[in-house]
Amino acid sequence: xxxxxxxxxxxxxxxxxxxxxxxxxxxxxxxxxxxxxxxxxxxxxxxxxxxxxxxxxxxxxxxxxxxxxxxxxxxxxxxxxxxxxxxxxxxxxxxxxxxxxxxxxxxxxxxxxxxxxxxxxxxxxxxxxxxxxxxxxxxxxxxxxxxxxxxxxxxxxxxxxxxxxxxxxxxxxxxxxxxxxxxxxxxxxxxxxxxxxxxxxxxxxxx
Amino acid sequence: xxxxxxxxxxxxxxxxxxxxxxxxxxxxxxxxxxxxxxxxxxxxxxxxxxxxxxxxxxxxxxxxxxxxxxxxxxxxxxxxxxxxxxxxxxxxxxxxxxxxxxxxxxxxxxxxxxxxxxxxxxxxxxxxxxxxxxxxxxxxxxxxxxxxxxxxxxxxxxxxxxxxxxxxxxxxxxxxxxxxxxxxxxxxxxxxxxxxxxxxxxxxxxxxxxxxxxxxxxxxxxxxxxxxxxxxxxxxxxxxxxxxxxxxxxxxxxxxxxxxxxxxxxxxxxxxxxxxxxxxxxxxxxxxxxxxxxxxxxxxxxxxxxxxxxxxxxxxxxxxxxxxxxxxxxxxxxxxxxxxxxxxxxxxxxxxxxxxxxxxxxxxxxxxxxxxxxxxxxxxxxxxxxxxxxxxxxxxxxxxxxxxxxxxxxxxxxxxxxxxxxxxxx
Numbered sequence: 001x002x003x004x005x006x007x008x009x010x011x012x013x014x015x016x017x018x019x020x021x022x023x024x025x026x027x028x029x030x031x032x033x034x035x036x037x038x039x040x041x042x043x044x045x046x047x048x049x050x051x052x053x054x055x056x057x058x059x060x061x062x063x064x065x066x067x068x069x070x071x072x073x074x075x076x077x078x079x080x081x082x083x084x085x086x087x088x089x090x091x092x093x094x095x096x097x098x099x100x101x102x103x104x105x106x107x108x109x110x111x112x113x114x115x116x117x118x119x120x121x122x123x124x125x126x127x128x129x130x131x132x133x134x135x136x137x138x139x140x141x142x143x144x145x146x147x148x149x150x151x152x153x154x155x156x157x158x159x160x161x162x163x164x165x166x167x168x169x170x171x172x173x174x175x176x177x178x179x180x181x182x183x184x185x186x187x188x189x190x191x192x193x194x195x196x197x198x199x200x201x202x203x204x205x206x207x
Numbered sequence: 208x209x210x211x212x213x214x215x216x217x218x219x220x221x222x223x224x225x226x227x228x229x230x231x232x233x234x235x236x237x238x239x240x241x242x243x244x245x246x247x248x249x250x251x252x253x254x255x256x257x258x259x260x261x262x263x264x265x266x267x268x269x270x271x272x273x274x275x276x277x278x279x280x281x282x283x284x285x286x287x288x289x290x291x292x293x294x295x296x297x298x299x300x301x302x303x304x305x306x307x308x309x310x311x312x313x314x315x316x317x318x319x320x321x322x323x324x325x326x327x328x329x330x331x332x333x334x335x336x337x338x339x340x341x342x343x344x345x346x347x348x349x350x351x352x353x354x355x356x357x358x359x360x361x362x363x364x365x366x367x368x369x370x371x372x373x374x375x376x377x378x379x380x381x382x383x384x385x386x387x388x389x390x391x392x393x394x395x396x397x398x399x400x401x402x403x404x405x406x407x408x409x410x411x412x413x414x415x416x417x418x419x420x421x422x423x424x425x426x427x428x429x430x431x432x433x434x435x436x437x438x439x440x441x442x443x444x445x446x447x448x449x450x451x452x453x454x455x456x457x458x459x460x461x462x463x464x465x466x467x468x469x470x471x472x473x474x475x476x477x478x479x480x481x482x483x484x485x486x487x488x489x490x491x492x493x494x495x496x497x498x499x500x501x502x503x504x505x506x507x508x509x510x511x512x513x514x515x516x517x518x519x520x521x522x523x524x525x526x527x528x529x530x531x532x533x534x535x536x537x538x539x540x541x542x543x544x545x546x547x548x549x550x551x552x553x554x555x556x557x558x559x560x561x562x563x564x565x566x567x568x569x570x571x572x573x574x575x576x577x578x579x580x581x582x583x584x585x586x587x588x589x590x591x592x593x594x595x596x597x598x599x600x601x602x603x604x605x606x607x608x609x610x611x612x613x614x615x616x617x618x619x620x621x622x623x624x625x626x627x628x629x630x631x632x633x
Binding site for chain 1: 413459463464465466467500526527528529530542543544545546549551
């Protein structure tokens with residue numbers, strides 16, 4: 001083979017499917033998709049996605065790495081599980097979408113300022129502080145993520161919801177001062193740290 | 208009722224559909240004695256409920272008539288209708304079969320004059336039309352029924368209707384004292400030709416078969432197209448009787464779906480392509496849409512598919528419909544995303560036909576015989592089955608042509624077993 005041919009083969013080798021299989025949680029299922037379209041048609045948020053799941057799977061197989069990983073589509077998944085329930089081949093589509101989103105974020109390719117991505121990060125940091133979600137602080141950090149004055153506007157707009165949650169004891173103003181948590185928070189944090197190490201080691205081994 | 212004369216060289220055929228009839232005839236015409244057991248009151252099975260065959264678009268009554276005549280003429284075949292095998296003991300070359308005979312309440316004197324049906328008032332859902340029409344409590348199962356004898360529905364026994372029927376019969380053919388009987392007889396080999404049944408479409412929740420009147424199955428559509436069927440051959444909407452000209456076929460309704468049937472049912476693509484002909488022949492301004500994952504018109508059927516594909520008023524949408532809703536007029540609306548461009552669609556039709564798949568008619572747990580069954584519920588060709596062989600769609604989802612070929616093979620296997628018995632007995 002000529003040098004240029006070798007270079008071209010290396011550069012354009014269609015191996016994105018293998019990358020997904022190796023690095024994305026449940027990614028090995030992607031090749032099982034038979035392109036029937038039931039997932040895309042069943043998705044309640046379907047019309048709002050740039051690429052519905054069926055198309056994402058086809059794009060992965062077609063080697064459209066950048067288009068897939070920088071897409072905001074998988075971030076649109078609300079985990080309603082309608083696609084998993086109906087998929088004739090039992091693909092865990094919801095999990096694959098989350099796996100793709102996680103992988104894209106880890107590579108730094110996830111779209112910036114994507115609301116679901118931002119919320120996920122706020123949620124995770126909030127929960128990791130005490131091992132339980134602090135609803136009050138979660139709500140506040142979400143309201144104020146775009147600055148103070150927007151935060152006040154958001155808070156006022158959702159005032160009624162907040163009051164109702166307090167009435168129903170789903171949220172407490174006392175949460176502002178510390179809030180509830182698990183018994184052994186350092187144990188939980190150690191456990192998560194270990195899991196992250198294992199996950200990272202796995203990814204590094206695939207490099 | 209017929210007494211069964213059988214020996215260890217007799218072949219028992221279970222199921223009198225196209226496969227069972229074929230296996231019985233092939234074996235009997237080589238000189239073997241055959242007992243053919245059929246659960247329904249007539250031979251012919253589901254094929255007799257079809258309007259036309261693919262690919263020639265000829266009528267099954269033609270071939271059925273030939274088979275019925277061959278059976279009638281052959282002294283080697285004993286036919287038991289309304290009979291079910293409930294047990295089988297023994298080993299190849301020496302089985303004892305137990306058969307339960309359900310009373311027909313009509314004897315061989317019956318000339319099918321129909322006087323009994325005229326006087327009986329009670330009506331029931333007609334199984335032959337999948338419940339789309341009614342029949343009397345005294346009835347001929349269908350116009351081509353073999354044996355050509357009426358049947359009294361057990362639900363009228365003990366009522367005035369039964370008495371009226373008896374009094375109306377000029378030939379003393381009605382015997383209200385018939386009782387259920389159990390008989391036992393020997394046989395050397397068994398052919399299991401119990402066939403298939405349509406998958407229960409109501410289980411496919413998003414398609415709303417149980418909620419929407421204008422969503423029907425392909426077997427019901429077949430009856431609708433038949434001039435002797437519930438609508439006299441008119442293709443109409445069940446909800447309001449209007450002509451159904453804009454019809455959608457949804458392929459793989461239940462098949463190739465791990466939530467329903469694991470297997471591809473093989474016949475449904477060709478069945479829908481065939482039924483497209485019915486629609487196009489019936490209405491000049493017909494509009495047919497076929498929603499599919501991929502069209503499996505196997506081997507020589509490709510031409511048939513290409514001919515339908517070339518029709519101006521037929522469109523193919525490469526997509527499995529995600530769900531069906533209806534508008535205020537009862538028009539079903541198919542929703543989904545297609546694979547050729549990922550376009551989201553919401554198409555309104557007059558009628559939706561679900562191309563429901565085939566599942567074995569005997570469920571795994573109900574086999575009275577110890578037999579090897581695969582994950583899909585079909586009978587495996589396994590040496591552990593001894594002298595018991597599957598024929599036709601008891602072995603796999605098969606079309607008529609392949610079922611007949613398979614049944615001929617099963618007959619040969621059974622013949623080999625009884626030949627060994629004959630050899631041993633000298």
